[in-house]
Amino acid sequence: MKHNFGAGPCILPKEVFQEAAQAVIDFNNSGLSILEISHRSKDFEQVVIETEALVRELLAVPADYSVLFLQGGASQQFAMVPMNLLPEGGKAAYLDTGVWASKAAKEASKLGNVEIVASSSDKNYTYIPKVFTVPTDAAYFHYTSNNTIYGTEIFEAPKVNVPLVVDMSSDILSRTINVADYDLIYAGAQKNMGPAGVTLVIVKNDILGKSGRTIPAIFDYRSHALAGSMYNTPPVYSIYVSMLNLRWLKAKGGIEVIERENIIKARTLYDEIDRNPFFRGTANLEDRSRMNVSFVMDTAEQEAEFLELAKERGLIGIKGHRSVGGFRASIYNALTLSSINALVDAMKEFEERYK
Incomplete structure (x- = not known):
């Protein structure tokens, strides 16, 4: 998938x-x-x-x-x-x-x-x-x-x-x-x-x-x-x-329903970024987007390894823009919470593998 x-x-x-x-x-x-x-x-x-x-x-x-x-x-x-x-x-x-x-x-x-x-x-x-x-x-x-x-x-x-x-x-x-x-x-x-x-x-x-x-x-x-x-x-x-x-x-159910879903999706991913020692967000906490989540790792080598793991897990399009580097997860309306969880699971797997 x-x-x-x-x-x-x-x-x-x-x-x-x-x-x-x-x-x-x-x-x-x-x-x-x-x-x-x-x-x-x-x-x-x-x-x-x-x-x-x-x-x-x-x-x-x-x-x-x-x-x-x-x-x-x-x-x-x-x-x-x-x-x-x-x-x-x-x-x-x-x-x-x-x-x-x-x-x-x-x-x-x-x-x-x-x-x-x-x-x-x-x-x-x-x-x-x-x-x-x-x-x-x-x-x-x-x-x-x-x-x-x-x-x-x-x-x-x-x-x-x-x-x-x-x-x-x-x-x-x-x-x-x-x-x-x-x-x-x-x-x-x-x-x-x-x-x-x-x-x-x-x-x-x-x-x-x-x-x-x-x-x-x-x-x-x-x-x-x-x-x-x-x-x-x-x-x-x-x-x-x-x-x-x-x-x-x-x-x-309209905008109110999708907004609630978007809040949950963004919170789920940001929580893992903030918890996992291998990742850190790039935007100020109070200004974080619900639609585009930008985050990085400490070294280019780690980022390359995580991109390879993401590819193996079917996680597409997470490479960050060249202006920021790292990763960008765009989590628009149609992306499901199960996809967010798949990304979070990959981040946890990377942590277990290299901690």
Whole structure:
């Protein structure tokens, strides 16, 4: 058995894979594959309608927000956010907590002035800055809620007096949030929502159209909102699989249920990291992510030996990012507690073998 701890594209539930695979052969008993049906067909229109309805239900999205399914990944949103929200010559505020937060700020700086209100780069992004001031003349404040490489997470929306924008690519749908706390949420699907290829954007309608910029229609959120995410040919299959995964999440009991499971999974793994003398976590205790658990060992030789043991035990994708080294266990929604226990058992086995 394989246990997939990959950072993304990530694990999805087995039943989602099975239904998605069937649809590749025959979608809705139509005799056509989901890969070849018209995106203007009534069958696919219903897929988009249901997917949006599930997002709205699971996250309790207020009526005055648009829910969009776009292409280009979260990296395209690094540019689309300032295109739509940052006036010519205006200023945006950014919190720098990792690679993706830094890249988002760099893209925005091409379109206006960017003020980094705080950064944890001084300690290789192992903590979340707690004290910072967001300028009141900023067009918006942007932060990344979960840092996949460094294993840190921000669980509460910062209290600011400007529009709040968040990149939730790696923790969307993993925990309860109050959407009304935010003006714009974006998230690549490939962690907890579905496969790579579609990006979720949830945006408060009344913040749009105020930047004064002339924006190409394809990069204007209003174009996609008016067209119901059908302004251009959408990523049909990615939206469909996301719908299946959202159905699965709803059937489990929704966000509150999956959050409880995620807390248990993360606690189980962190407890072993803290107990086992061969391993140590890299992130500050109070800032540890529930989605991406980063940890290291004392020597490169030990790490190589543990990677070999992990491979023998079917533990896939735990090699850490080159920026941190060691190991990274991504424990997204669909990963089961049994997979966490398999990793913990391997860590205990290593301890017994070499203590």
